[in-house]
Amino acid sequence: MKVLCYSSFTFSYLNRARVLFQTLRRFHPDWELVALITDEPPKGFAFDPADEPFDRVVWARDLGIPSFESWLFKHDVVEVCTAVKGPFIHQACASGADVAIYLDPDTALLAPLDPLLAWLQDHDILLTPHLIDPNDDPTAIQDNDLSASRTGIFNLGFVAIRTTGEGARFAKWWNDRLLSYCYDDMPSGLFVDQRWCDHVPALFDRVKVIRDPGYNVASWNLSTRKVSVEKDGRVLVNGVPLRFWHFTKLGPLGDTMTKKYAGQNFPVYEIWSWYKRLVTTATEPAIPDRYWAYEAYEDGTKIAKPERVLYRQRQDLQAAFPNPFASGRGSFQEWLATEGL
Structure with a gap:
């Protein structure tokens, strides 16, 4: 089975993407790893894809999006990095891959993802919800349950499809929606790519909602997930292998929410410390903080x-x-x- 795994990012997230692809390469050396970049290299940084831990780069400008400059300008950096996920996965269905997997750049694997391929024998679309267990604490309900109600039941930092059947039909639908309606506009019922996928279980067959707690562990579900480390070094969450962690909002906000819900679950802090060290090692000093080539007009004036x-x-x-x-x-x-x- 040929697997294509991709992530969408700008150069300011190259350090995180490097960590993701390094962990993917460790556990899945046979997968094709693709960097989808909506950006241009900053001056002073010699970007050579051959030196990176992914197999190839696809530039957003090469996806064939009509009137690309006009389309791109309508989006801020988060909106556009999520919007291009749809065209890419749709085109991947004609690339010869049997399976297409998306992972956010700020995720990292701690165990193999082989169960995904087993599930895709019987299903065409795999999604992970933000929450798989209900919260009872009022604060956790406010922070996590109601947040998921606003931003989407499923976290689209991960999605996996078979590139035929319902998977291909989903990819075409997601492509069409994200090209026209991938904005951070909650009053209009939009939160980039995520709110659209609330519809997926109703619109498509052969959908599996992954309720294994080892997938997409993040600050928003730590209130119901306990992490432990076995004597043999395996990392478990609620007694099952921890497959991948989503290190969302790396920095003060992520630290605050992680501490709030990790509490005395000390292996959580060890994992965050491990990840921060890897990101620091992967950071390029030549890339300015929060750099994005499309943040300004041609004369350098920032676009509001x-x-x-x-x-x-x-x-x-x-x-x-x-x-x-x-x-x-x-x-x-x-x-x-x-x-x-």
Whole structure:
């Protein structure tokens, strides 16, 4: 069975992606590992894919998205890195792979993912919910249950499909939705790619909701998952192998929420410390913090989120300014300066 596994990121997340792909390579050396990058290398950084722990790079600009500059401008960095996941997985269905797996760049494997392939013998779509056990504590309900209600029942830091049958049908549907409706707009019922997948069990057959606690462990489900380390070094969660951890919001916020729900479960802190060391080792000093090539107009002026939203909402502006990143006479930037928001 040919497996293609990919992650979507910018260069500011290259350090995390390197850790992900290193752990994937350790457990699954036969999988094809693909980096999907919506970015351009920063000046001063000599990016050579041959030196990286993935097999190849696919640049978002090469996915064949119509009017790419116009489409890209409508999104902030999080929105666009999730939006491109749909076109890629749809195109992967015609790539010769039998299975396509997506993992967020801030995840890392601690055990093999072989059970996924066994489940895909009988199912075409695999999803992991944020929660598999109910919370009883009011604070945990506020932090975790209600958060999942707002952002999506399933965490799309992971999805796996067979590239035929219902898996291929899902990939085409997700492609279409994310090309047009992948925004962080909760009042409109959108939270990037995730809220769409609330519909998946209703719209598609052969869907498996993974209720094994070893998958997609993260701060939002630590209230119901206990991590332990066996004498032989195996890491377990609720008594089963810990397959992969989602180190979301690495930094002060992630630390705060992890400490809040890990409590005295000390192996959690050991895992976070291990991951932080790997990320530090994988960090390139030449990549500026929070770098993204598409964060600014051509003259270097940062693009404000309301400017992207205005362009997204106005088809007349999209028609008038097919490359909204341009600066100078006749540009969208000039129009904003004269017309205002």
